[in-house]
Amino acid sequence: MQYQQSAPRAARTAASGHASEPRADSAGFDALFDESFERMKRLAFLLGADDPENIAQEAFTRLHGRWRSLGGPDKALPYLRRTVVNLSRSRLRHLRVVRRAPKEPNRDIVSAEATVLAGHANRAVHEALLGLTPRQRQVLVLRYWLDLDQQAIAETLGIAVGTVKATTSHAMTALRAALPEEDDR
């Protein structure tokens, strides 16, 4: 393992000045905000966050601070997705007593979402989703709501494509087990 002092790099960076002004070129950033804010908010919601608006705002705030260092506008949306996933997960962590097997969904979230869905035909599917692990739910939401391919899901979650495949498979198995009648249709 490498361990090094890197003060020279820090000094160089410091000399470049503080980022006290907005970095984003406003046209590109604004367009992305307008196009993607609601989508990112809904992504946070589907991942179980109880404050999706705040998470979407925070994700764009972080993006704003890194706009110039992202390496291209094509990196912005993946960065947003990653940030929303991570923040949603962090938020859930605060809301839930997590130890080894975080299989039990947050009661408040379940309650709120169940209320919203009451009377909807796919309530059973949704409840089955809530019973999945956070990672399984993330994979399914990214695949079946955002329509990301496996490579994009892997990049978003920071895991291998093989892990995406395995997680998807486990998640679908769990859903089938929770909804046996659905699979028989």
Added chain:
Amino acid sequence: MKDLEQRLRYTLHELADTVPSSENPKADFERRLVSRRGIRRPVLVAAAVAAVIAAGGVAIPLSLRDTPAPPAAEEQDGDGLVWSRDYDWLQADGGPYVVATFTKDGAAVDAVVWLRDGDLCMAEGHHVGVGGSTDRTPGAIVGTSCVAVPDWPTEPGRGSYVVSRSVLSTGVPDSGPVPGLMVFMTAPAVEALEVYRGDGSYVQPERFETLAGATLYVADFKSSTQGFGYTARDYAGDVLESAIT
């Protein structure tokens, strides 16, 4: 299977459509930016980092003390994980995070952690020109030390899934301004990290960032880090790696 996939897709879209559109999200965003640019701001992320390096490198603890405990209410409401804009000029890939604040020569000093160019770095963050005040004017980074994010193993037994460091330590266990505070970095395959003191008692690690290449945790031992251990589990709950230092 196809039917289940279609039902799943339909349910997710239906559920997403229940979320009402925001009235003026851009205005809220602008207000948030302005508030972040404020000179005085609270430490939003708690805990701390120090630096004791366990020889051999299975686990490297980071520790910081003198550190006011992070206000739980701040941590649990609002922004959740928040990186520090005080040091945003570092242009990090992850962070920078103020994981602790301590007093040095009468002045408030931050313990700052960030990821950049494949390195996990930490340093003292000094606020320029404010003497012994608690003004949080962005300032200089001092005493940066970095460790490379390793090539993570592709399967258990082929390398370590976990790297640990003490925050701002002098290289001796439980030294530095925040002894007892450690940062852990885990491979993407790790879903859960359990940390234990030398006496076997559990330490709750706080996950504060998950990036494409690594996940960062901070753990405040509130006592000695010597003999600490950890267990890393994958998403299925299986043990990927377990170690006692």
